[in-house]
Structures are given as structure tokens and as C-alpha cells.
Amino acid sequence: MPLPPISRRIVGQILIDAALVSAANLASFLLKHGSSSLRSDNAYLQTVLVTLPLLVTLRVVAFGLFRLYRIRWRYMSVHDLKTVAGATTLSTVVFYGFLRVLGDGVPWVYSWGMQIIDWVLTICLLSGVRIGYRLWSDKSLETPSLPSQRALIVGAGDAGETVARELLRRSAEGIVPVGFVDDEPKRRGTRIHGLPVLGTTQDIATLAQKIGVEVILIAIPSAAGKTIRDIVARCEAVPARLCLVPDITDLIEGSSATGISRLTSIRAVKIEDLLRREPVQTDMAELAGYLSGQRVLVTGAGGSIGSELCRQIAGLNPARLLLLGRGENSIFEIEQELIREFGIAPIAIIADVKDKDRLEEVFLAERPTVVFHAAAHKHVPLMEASPSEAVKNNVLGTRNIAEVAAACGVRKFVYVSTDKAVNPESVMGATKRIGEQIVSSLSRQHLGTEFAVVRFGNVLGSRGSVVPTMQKQIARGGPITVTDPQMTRYFMTIPEAVQLILQAGAMGKHGETFLLDMGDPVRILDLARDLIRLSGLRPDVDIKIEFTGVRPGEKINEELLYASEARCPTAHAKISVSESGTTSPLLTTVVDRLIRLACEGERDTLREEILRVARGEVPTAETVFVAGTTVRR
Incomplete structure (x- = not known):
């Protein structure tokens, strides 16, 4: 194993270590043979002084072999202490072997008792100096640059310990931990890095008010949505900022060689964390097969779903990615993002799905083999006011793109629908249902193209949806408007929706309808209260909730299936399929x-x-x- 390159820092560390090794050796001699052995004519002392350079050399070489001089003292860790112990042990064994070669008298002077004392003192001195330097350097870096915010850490496990350690080192950056809460009985009353475990999650509100907490860090990466919702509810009376700590592997960034770690992944709690079910995950590697090397076209590529489709498809190695939409700004933005983030050169196409001639021109020029049709008008009240536009875009546009795709030999065509298409009360939902019927009919007429329909509920965070609207209302100080206290909706995240769409493309053959297991519907009123709490505010106290009445076209409860549709399982545990009915x-x-x-x-x-x-x-x-x-x- 090669020695590390020599630098002034390493030379300084070698000199310090040599002095510490010498001090440990002489101290062990005194402890073993007493102070009377310090006479200059004492044979024992003379033997030790002669052999000391050999011992120092062996130890320094061993430290170099164990790469101890590549470790910066400021980042000394428990792992590095093991390195010190290992290098000291090796050099002790080698030194004893040299003594055996020198003769019988020398080993007697360096008895096993003296060598054990020397081994212990060497480890203690070397480790102590390094740890002391780290403590001093951490203290010297503290500056009153930011006002301190007192933080309570929820969870005293590995993630909580890491958060506490880093915050204590970086107290000058504005957040100072004051303690933990944890529901594990064996952790109660214990201390971690000097911080007490003050109670359980049931005590959060009381403790936060008692000790003046301004930040609550939820350091339970494996917590389900229900657990986080319960914690948020218990914080309702506390005007503290809530933050979520991700998985411990994502939390620690930096070089293992230096031991540097950063709390860059701590983030505010997002509404996605409050889903009433576990997020659905799809093995994206399985989907790469039917998209890799294909010419993929996405309509509505600038929208919330369309743009995420483009991002995920870009990572699956398509031969060409075609971005089709009529909004030039949104198409330009996703095009530039894909160039910047994925290093690909997508083809941006400004076109309207209502213009069949333009679509034929695009398909004949680019010859896409897979099409995802996400372009649609989706806003329920607006489509109630403009039904003609809903028909033109959602019905005529769907028929145009599907017919042109089939005529041009597209291999797969996936239509993005909505739960509002089931027993529709709105113009938007009804036009999407007619789109489903069109796709189902074409799947029987054009057997060379594999058609599929994807049906899902509301998407968290999409433009114009309920969550961003409520977040803007909170930012303005309220009130939050809810149409009806009993209104419920199915919710999913944008990545979930896109994974479902891609999965449907892999499994769809004859116009089947694919559905995600979306758990139980979420009451909009509960969603509003959760969002207010996530902002560190109190529902009905800091932010009012007003009921405005059901708008035209809205249903109190949405559905995912017609009574006549049979829901059958698929190879994906969270995705089911319904065969297309007759049209x-x-x-x-x-x-x-x-x-x-x-x-x-x-x-x-x-x-x-x-x-x-x-x-x-x-x-x-x-x-x-x-x-x-x-x-x-």
C-alpha cells in the first residue's frame, strides 16, 4: 500500500505523533519500573532510549500504511479511532519481534506489562490530541452570524442522531437542537450528544411551548403518511416550522475520506408526505424495454403530467423524444430542461391537436412509434362555461391524434384520462369519457396499434389543482375556500401518475383501462387543515376556512370504475385493469x-x-x- 504524498500538514502530524509516541513510551517505562529507574547510569533506561527511535519509526510507518495522515483532525470520527488502534497494535507486534531478535535482555526490559501500558497510552494520547483539536476547531468556527432557532427533533434513531450531531457542529448556522422526542420506551430518559430524550410524540405540543421551540425536525425517514399526519396534528397549537429529514443515505453528503457531512436534504414537509396511503413505486428498469430506442411523442408536453412524462422517458434512452404542444413558452421550458438535465436533444413541436392536417404532417415527418396523449382541457368550472372548447380539444383532439397515430403505424398509443370520466356530471369529465370511448373503438378497428387508457384521480401539485390554490390562499393570509365539507377526492403524486401511464404503455394491448390503487379518498376539508398545520398555523384561528358551495359540474365524491366494469389484477400489485367495453x-x-x-x-x-x-x-x-x-x- 503506497504511502500518502508528503505535505507540510503531514510532516507536522508526523512530528507531533513522534513526540506523543515518545512520551507514551517513557511514561509506560516510569509506570512499570518506577522513578528510581531515571538515573542516567540505569541500564533499563539506556536500553529504552536506544530502542525508542526504532519504536517511533515503526509506529509512524504503520500510521502511514493505515492512511492515518489522510484523515483531517477536524473530522476525526469513531472509525478513525479504530484506525489509530489498529496501526498501534500492528507496530507493537512488529516492535516486539525486533526485540526478540536483539536478545534476551531487551525483551525482559520491554515486558508484556510495559508494552500493554505503552499500547494504551499511545492510543489515548494520539486519539485525545486529535479529538481535542476537532472540539477546538468546531468551537472556533462558531460565530453569531445568524440568530439561533431552537429545534426539537422527532425521532432519536440513527437519522435523529445524525441531525443532532450536525446541528451541534453548525450551531452558528441558525438552528440549535434542544432535545428529542421518541415513542420507543427504551430511549426515554437517555441522552444523545448531551441532548435529552424529553418525552414521546404525544408531548410535542407541551414541550414545544415549554421550551420555546421554533423548528420541529421530523427525523423518522420510514414514517408512513399517517404517522406524519398525527405528528402534524399534535403541532397544531405550536407556531413552529416543520421540516422533514429524508432517508439517512440521502441526508449525509460529502467525501468519506474527509468525513464532511451536510444537512442539505432537510426540507419542509410537503403535502405528498400526507397521502392517505403509501406512494406507489414502479420498477422503471422494466419499462425501459418498450421505450428504449423508440421514437416517443408526448402531447401536452408542457403541462404538469406531460412534462414529467418527458423527464422520465428521457431517462429510458429513447431514440428520439418529441415534445408536442401549442403553448410555446411551456414547450420551450421543458425542452431546455431536458437539454440541461439529461443531455439529450428533444424535438420541440408547436402544434394543436385540433389541427389534423398539422398532426399528419408531424407524424409523416417524425414517424413516432409510441405516443402518450396527455393534452387536454382539465379545469372543471372553466369547461362548464366553455363546453365547445372542451369538445374541440378533448374529443376532436383525441380523435385526431388517435386516428393519425393508427394510420401512421404507431406501435403503442396511451390515452390519459381521469376519474371524472366515470358517471360524469361535468363537461370536462364527459368529454374525457367520450375520449375513452373513441380510443376503445379505434383499438378494435386498428389491430396494428396497441391502445391503452389510464384513469386516475387528482394530481397533487399540478397547475391549477386544489393544493397549489390552497397554498396561495395561505400565503395571502387566508381564507382557504372549500366547496363542501363532505367533498372527497382521490389523490396521487405526479411521479405516481406518470409511472402508471408508462406501465400502462407496457401492458396495454386492446384499449384496456388501467387504474392505480389509490387507497381511500381524501376529504378536501382534511387536506385544507393539513396544509394550514404544515405552515405552522392553526386552522380556524390563524387561517379561516370558508365553504363556498359546490360549483357547476362538481361531484361530492368521485369514482374510479363503472358498475359494469370488472376490476382485474395485473402483474403490478398496485395497478388493476378493466377490459374495454363495447361501443x-x-x-x-x-x-x-x-x-x-x-x-x-x-x-x-x-x-x-x-x-x-x-x-x-x-x-x-x-x-x-x-x-x-x-x-x-
Whole structure:
């Protein structure tokens, strides 16, 4: 093993270690043979002084072999103490071997008792000096640069210990830990780095008020959403900032050689942490097979779902990634992000799914093999006010992109739908349901293209959704508006939604509908209260909650399946599938009629017709003919 390069720092450490080794050896001699042996004519002392340079050399060489001089004293750790002990032990054994070679008298002077004393003193002196330097350097770095905030750490396990240690070292950065709370009985009354375990999570509010806590750090990386919600609820009466510590492997950043660690991963608690179920994870490596080397097109690529689709697909090695959307700014932003973060050159395409000629031009030029159709109008109240636009974008646009994809030989086509398409009460939900019917019908007509439908609930954090709206209301000081106290919704994160979409692309064949196991629906009122607590505020005290009444098109409770749809398991434990049902042979005709009504702006008639078609109330052929509503495709 090569010795480390020599520097002034290493030379200084060698000189200090040599002095410490000499002091330990002479002290062990005195402890073994007494002060009377210090006479200059004493043979014992003369023997020790002659052999001392050999001992010092052996120890320094051993320290070099164990790379002790690559360790900066400021970051001395328990692992480094083991290194000191190991190097000292090796040099002691080698030194004793040399003494045996020198003769019988010398080993008698260096008896095992003296060598054990020397071994202990050497380890203590070398370790003590290094630890003392670390304590001094940590203390010298403290400056009153930031006002201190008192922090209570929830969880006295490995993550909590790491957080406490780093905060104590970095107290000048503004956060000073004052103690722990933990529900583990054996940890109660103990101390970690001098900080007491003050109680359990039941005591958080009382302790926080008693000792003036300003920050609460939740250091339980394995905690489920329910546990975090319970902790948040107990903090309701405390105006403290809540932060979440991630997994311990993500918490510690830095070089193992220096031992530097940073609390860069501590973050504010996000609403994703409060899902009423465990987040669903998909093995992305399994999905790479059908996307790697393919030309993948994503519609609505600038939206919340579309942009995340692009990010995840970019990591699966597609031959080409096509970003299609009509909003030039959002398309430009995701294009630049993919170039910057993934080092790929996506193709940005400004196009409207309502323009079939433009789509045909794009498909003939780029020849995509996999298509994810995420472009849609999704805002329920706005679509109630503009049903014609909902039909043009969600119905005509879906039919255009699906027909062009099938005609151009696309291998896989995945349609992104919504739970609002089940027994729809809104124009938006009804148009998405008609889109499902269109995809199901085309899957039977074009067997060369594998179609799939993905249906899921509300997405946390998407633009215009309930959570960002509430967060803005809290930032303004309230009130938070909730339409009805009993209203519930299914929620999922954006990564979950995209993983489901990608998984559906892998499994879909004949227009099946794929659904995520989304757990129990979440009451919107509970969500509002959680968000207020996460902000360190109190519901109904600091932030008011107002009920505004159900808006047009909204349902109190959403559903994921029709009564006639059978939910069957898939190879993915959290994803189920429903076979596509039959569609009316008159679907094409009635869809044409809807599009004509939308183009003519017949708003009153259009809304009623949208809901009838979505619910399967398709008129007979005679009715359509007599009404004169058939249009040329």
C-alpha cells in the first residue's frame, strides 16, 4: 500500500505523533519500573532510549500504511479511532519481534506489562490530541452570524442522531437542537450528544411551548403518511416550522475520506408526505424495454403530467423524444430542461391537436412509434362555461391524434384520462369519457396499434389543482375556500401518475383501462387543515376556512370504475385493469354531431348532448337521420 504524498500538514502530524509516541513510551517505562529507574547510569533506561527511535519509526510507518495522515483532525470520527488502534497494535507486534531478535535482555526490559501500558497510552494520547483539536476547531468556527432557532427533533434513531450531531457542529448556522422526542420506551430518559430524550410524540405540543421551540425536525425517514399526519396534528397549537429529514443515505453528503457531512436534504414537509396511503413505486428498469430506442411523442408536453412524462422517458434512452404542444413558452421550458438535465436533444413541436392536417404532417415527418396523449382541457368550472372548447380539444383532439397515430403505424398509443370520466356530471369529465370511448373503438378497428387508457384521480401539485390554490390562499393570509365539507377526492403524486401511464404503455394491448390503487379518498376539508398545520398555523384561528358551495359540474365524491366494469389484477400489485367495453356503432356519427355543435357554438344544446353521449345514451340511427345531424367526416 503506497504511502500518502508528503505535505507540510503531514510532516507536522508526523512530528507531533513522534513526540506523543515518545512520551507514551517513557511514561509506560516510569509506570512499570518506577522513578528510581531515571538515573542516567540505569541500564533499563539506556536500553529504552536506544530502542525508542526504532519504536517511533515503526509506529509512524504503520500510521502511514493505515492512511492515518489522510484523515483531517477536524473530522476525526469513531472509525478513525479504530484506525489509530489498529496501526498501534500492528507496530507493537512488529516492535516486539525486533526485540526478540536483539536478545534476551531487551525483551525482559520491554515486558508484556510495559508494552500493554505503552499500547494504551499511545492510543489515548494520539486519539485525545486529535479529538481535542476537532472540539477546538468546531468551537472556533462558531460565530453569531445568524440568530439561533431552537429545534426539537422527532425521532432519536440513527437519522435523529445524525441531525443532532450536525446541528451541534453548525450551531452558528441558525438552528440549535434542544432535545428529542421518541415513542420507543427504551430511549426515554437517555441522552444523545448531551441532548435529552424529553418525552414521546404525544408531548410535542407541551414541550414545544415549554421550551420555546421554533423548528420541529421530523427525523423518522420510514414514517408512513399517517404517522406524519398525527405528528402534524399534535403541532397544531405550536407556531413552529416543520421540516422533514429524508432517508439517512440521502441526508449525509460529502467525501468519506474527509468525513464532511451536510444537512442539505432537510426540507419542509410537503403535502405528498400526507397521502392517505403509501406512494406507489414502479420498477422503471422494466419499462425501459418498450421505450428504449423508440421514437416517443408526448402531447401536452408542457403541462404538469406531460412534462414529467418527458423527464422520465428521457431517462429510458429513447431514440428520439418529441415534445408536442401549442403553448410555446411551456414547450420551450421543458425542452431546455431536458437539454440541461439529461443531455439529450428533444424535438420541440408547436402544434394543436385540433389541427389534423398539422398532426399528419408531424407524424409523416417524425414517424413516432409510441405516443402518450396527455393534452387536454382539465379545469372543471372553466369547461362548464366553455363546453365547445372542451369538445374541440378533448374529443376532436383525441380523435385526431388517435386516428393519425393508427394510420401512421404507431406501435403503442396511451390515452390519459381521469376519474371524472366515470358517471360524469361535468363537461370536462364527459368529454374525457367520450375520449375513452373513441380510443376503445379505434383499438378494435386498428389491430396494428396497441391502445391503452389510464384513469386516475387528482394530481397533487399540478397547475391549477386544489393544493397549489390552497397554498396561495395561505400565503395571502387566508381564507382557504372549500366547496363542501363532505367533498372527497382521490389523490396521487405526479411521479405516481406518470409511472402508471408508462406501465400502462407496457401492458396495454386492446384499449384496456388501467387504474392505480389509490387507497381511500381524501376529504378536501382534511387536506385544507393539513396544509394550514404544515405552515405552522392553526386552522380556524390563524387561517379561516370558508365553504363556498359546490360549483357547476362538481361531484361530492368521485369514482374510479363503472358498475359494469370488472376490476382485474395485473402483474403490478398496485395497478388493476378493466377490459374495454363495447361501443355503439353510432359513436362516430354522434361524435361528428358533437363537433359540429361545438363549431357552431350551440352552447345550451351542446352540454346536454355531451352528457348523453358520455353516459351511453346514444340516439338511434333513425333519430340521427331525421334530425339531419349527420356530417361528413
